[in-house]
Amino acid sequence: MTETIPAGNRETPDGYSLPEAATALIAHARAYGWLAKAYWTPGDATSSPFVSVEVGRRLTEAEREQHRGPHWLYRLTWHSRGCPPGRLRRFGSGLAATPDSPAPHPAPSVQRIREIITAHPAPGRQQ
16 A cells, blocks of 8 residues: 555546445545545446445554554445446455455455444544
8 A cells, every 4th residue: 555545546437426335435434544545447338337445544653563464455346237327336345454464355344344444543533
């Protein structure tokens, strides 16, 4: 994970919007000082649009001493394949890398990610 996660690399395709769960996750992450982005792959004649959402934060030096990995990073994807126009659904479990399990592994639910964010706010962002 880089020091900053850019806002996203593609425009939202016409007729689509970020799923409510993704929007709420991004807002929650940012409220707790985590970095967040959504980036679209708009699709073409042979593929359907999808959006990936990443939330994460680096550990502080003090936190780093207690863990094997350098950050929390969660990547989740919603896709439109097989959905009515303008609709998206979650694709797979997503990927996670955490301080205690730094190798990529299946991500937990969106609700569990929100709980983790709440339990580990960025320094100075205690809620």
